[in-house]
Amino acid sequence: MSTPFGLDLGNNNSVLAVARNRGIDIVVNEVSNRSTPSLVGFGQKNRFLGEAGKNKQTSNIKNTVDNLKRIVGLNYEDPDFKQEAKYFSSKLVKLDDGKVGAQVRFAGEQHTYSATQLAAMFINKVKNTVVSETKASITDVAIAVPAWYTEEQRYNIADAARIAGLNPVRIVNDVTAAAVSYGVFKTDLPEGDEKPRIVAFVDIGHSSYTCSIGAFKKGELKVLGTAYDKHFGGRDFDRAITEHFADEFKTKYKIDIRENAKAYNRVLTGAERLKKVLSANTAAPFSVESVMNDVDVSSQLTREELEELVKPLLERVTDPVTKALKEANLSVDDVDFVEIIGGTTRIPCLKNAVSEAFNKPLSTTLNQDEAIAKGAAFICAIHSPTMRVRPFKFEDIHPYSVSYFWDKQEEDEDNLEVFPAGSSYPSTKLITLHRTGDFSMEAKYTNPNVLPTGTAAEIAKWNITGVKLNDGQTSIPVKVKLRCDPSGLHIIESAYTVEDIKVQEEVPPAADAPEDAEPEYREVTKTVKKDNLVVEAHTFALSEKDLNSLIEKENELAAQDKLVAETEDRKNALEEYIYTLRGKLDEEYKDFASDDEKSRLRDMLAKAEDWLYDDGYDSTKAKYIAKYEELASLGNIIRGRYLAKEEEKRQALRSKQEASRMAEMAEKMAAQRKAEAEKKDDSKADAEGDIELD
Template identity: 50%
Template sequence: MSVVGIDFGNLNTVIAVARNRGVDVITNEVSNRATPSLVGFGPKSRYIGEAAKTQEISNLKNTVGSLKRLAGRQYGDPELEIEKQFIACELTDVQSQAGVRVSYLGHKEDFAFTQIIAMYLTKIKQIASAELKIPVSDVVISVPAWFTDPQRRALMDAAEFAGLKLLRLMNDTTATALGYGITKTDLPLAEEKPRRVAFVDIGHSNYTCSIVAFKKGELQVLSTAYDRHFGGRNFDKILVDHFATEFKERYKIDIHSNPKAYLRVATGVEKMKKVLSANAMAPLNIESVMNDVDVQTMLKREDFEELCKPLLDRATVPLEQALADAKLSIEDIDIVEVVGGCSRIPALKEKISTFFNKLLSFTLNQDEAVARGCTWACAILSPAFRVKDFSVHDIVPYPIEFTWEKSQEIPDEDTNLTVFPKGNAVPSTKILTFYRKENFDLEARYAEPESLPGKISPWIGKFSIKNVHPDPKDDFMICKLKARVNLHGVLNVESGYYVEEIEVEEEIKDEENNDAMDVDQQAAEARPRTRKVRKQVKKGDLPVVAVTSSLDQVTKDIYTEKENQMAMEDKLVADTEDRKNALEEYIYDLRNKTDDIWAPFATEPEKQRIKEMCDAAEEWLYGDGEDSTKAAYIQKYEELRSVAGIIAQRYFDHEEEKRQKNRANEEAEASKRAAEMRKNQESNPTPGVEDVDNMVD
């Protein structure tokens, strides 16, 4: 059974697995430890991960990025306009959800982002399966801490379409904290003061700070704050816009008018930014940006920091908010652990260090810490591995309230209640009590819509409670509902039941024994005393019908079948390409062998026939057979193989005969040497111990 952790990033995705009594980050098909988070569409198949990155510029309009940031978004959300700055594909409405319109298999087709994410997760699953050489099922996937219920459900649906068993959706910084704490042997004991660590994660598009308290075998997230539009891509955009102005003046080209030119410059400035993290100056050289114009320029680190000053000035805002939410001061923080690729920028590190007045800690791998933490979480949850107990207590990012319709028979009844306040522990279960004589509905929503990302609806779900009726006395039925925010951070009303109040007698126990009491009084008091109390006893279940942002089962089945069909088409295209390459390779190999090692074993007519067949096969391969079927390539391969097989067999027979002769000669030579050795031993016996002693004397 597999145990896999997936750091689903906006730019790249990192996959880690549990094996060899530890956690390893695995490589993809081109031996990279991070796989681009891209899905592309072509005339024959999809391009996912590295393949999508390779053809991104040439297939820009059909290559989709920002997968994570557009998950669970409704079409019309203003944040879609922000993402249009970073992706070139056409965004569209797919059943009120954000989707893309791309050219696939020669025609336009619309896909919801949940489907796009499922396609990408299918590729991640294939990479992990190829590395582990077993089917992959159990996974833990990371998400930003600010993800809402609809966004989390979208990822859960996507994992289901991809055939993955999602054990947990885990917040990025919580996964990092788990990876930090589970390997520590010096954490404080339960009765001691906890170790408070600030985890600062600055990635490609997101900046998060979590304050976490550690004790032995346990971590508690105290607070989490974030800036959803602060990351590496924002620094890149500042540089791209700067150079766009410069190139317009110097080279008279406008890269904003050409998406491919814009992407070339964005790729260049990303490399420049990395160079500036370790050097005082960095060049930017790009050939044929647009209109056959080559560009060259330089940038100093201080100029870069001046350009990015408005962004850098926001660097302390999440830190301040995290401390305020945790009700802690800077002095209460013991360690500041920094991860994320963007955290390598010197000016950013200096801002964070100055704020906390501490040296920053970089004990975790900045690019792989989240994936490793997810893998530890998966190992804890999976029965396949034994891991030491480590409790993880996360928090609710936004307050959740329930609303309901007022009962006419309870005129002063409140109709809303904040059940899970901000900072409430996750996972967490609450029991709600209602007095009703008929079926009723509950609605769950976020209590502070203004705090949600973009224009995501505050509505979470509607829960209808069935089979409610008056009790035998025509009084209210006492209804109990179990509301739970689960490991994924998703809210559900998991079950309902009704209770009846009954009167029972229970014994009264004295808390103290009064030594001043006389013996008779003590004897009287020694007799058990009882009192009547009313207790609630569960009498039966109440069905709960839930309507949430998760897709309905019919749509899930359709999307799952569609994903399986596209995966099979991709495999057929890949297999066809493999057979085509195998045929091409065999043609060249057959020619070389016929003129070289097979030449003595073939007659001139046979050689001529093979040459003519190879020429014909090559002409067909680069002509009519350029876009043929897998079966056609296999047929051509077998035709050549059948003709060459006779000559190949002669060669192999000759080689086998040579090997037999060589083996016989070697055996004869070995027998001869053994006979000579025995003869020498007989003529020169080896002295025994006594002989040696006599010789010494």
């Protein structure tokens, strides 16, 4: 049975959650952190994923790719690309399909990977983390992504999950996942005919800011409005601080950290820590040792100075709030609570700005870092056939209107707006078309001019075949079932032809008709299903061939990473064995080996040590195992003698302790018998003393 897995795919850190033990648990990673850095690094032999990549980021800056979710589905010519590129230290390149990829040096060669591949590498890493920590089978996942993700980006993330060996049961908007978490675990929500509770969710993370308005009743949620600012997040605060210090250090120390990627990244990392310190303090020092050219730098920053640096950002705080309320047709007075999530909402000036925008105090009912992952895990559990969860229905909202187009025939229209902006999904619509033969349909955004710059208007295309006309027919009615699925993907669920047939239908008897009257029939026309049609979809999803190819590549890379890790473990085990055995040979083992054995073993250890730091420094797993076993062939004999003697001592001690306990018990029993005898004698003497003499 697969354990439901929820992934909050964050830009800086990702959070993992699973549904088990009648609750939702956050999964810690290999270093016991409750979040995992969302990045992929490449080395001489293997990849560095998550924590390992973060640890090596400064020294491996050019070959470490972060901000993964920002380049998924991004066109190289998109105006957003210039905005995103400044946050990357790795080289971003244009792929054959016009998308953005990353160029890195891996295993001594230059490689280019698509954003989907990079996301798959990271998802595979966190999947293995969950498997390792929970010892459970993980096949299904619900992934939380930004509300501003287009259909193409959602397909890309779903493909990344499949490459990682997972079944993406749902791609959910991150703030919606947090709202589900709120609705599921809140016990005081209105019921029945009571007025729904209106809650605004403000999520300000590492790279973006989203505001969603939801209406809650017990067991249900309806998202009323969502708005966002794609370029407003914690990284913008970090960069503002870094740029401030870059200018200061240029004047104060005559160094320009902008010319050195490693130096800039070290100051950026320090700026992130400084930002967190200033959330709890009014001022904080800042220093970096040997930032570049062997120069140590130091400075300080006050909270007021930080607020001045980010003033242009703070002026944009109210925009998503205003837009979300407008979409929901509500005012700030209609909002009952404002829940804040996302690490950046801990910044005092930002919290104050959000509170002022809503004109009410903020709530922190939800865990700011973990609410999204917990909601995603619950959503995954809803899709599990083997897990029972409390009933909870939720509907998200279409950010853009979507229309379906087809070939114009006769007097028919050639398109229809099926899913208007602001309508809820998942939803299904059934339309009827009159066709003369096989045809195609296409889904497009109705108003391309309102889309984010660079977003393609086309969503998907379908070829529908199997249309057969009867003799004398010029066209035939076709029913097409159109659906916006729970992941927000627009699909054609099915298509079939229908025909009108005449059938005899019994006429209901009149009220005054006798009970034994003969039933009357009339001829009526009924529309019935005739033939199922074949629907061939052409979407943003990878073809089966391309998907299988990428799965194979990822499996090869994962196997290589595993081999490198195991080889390093065997090398460390050999090194530890050499030093441990050498030390014990002069201490614990000295009485259990002959002089010849000691001499021979010392010689073997010296040779093994020389080999380990010379020819064997970069060897294979098999050779490390062979060297270990060569030393162990003699070392284990000596160790066996030592252990046998120690066991003999333990047995002797155990026997001595047992004999001592038996002696104590015998002595105790003898004392007890003596006491009983004395007591008996005393009783007898008392009895004799009671005899009366004449």
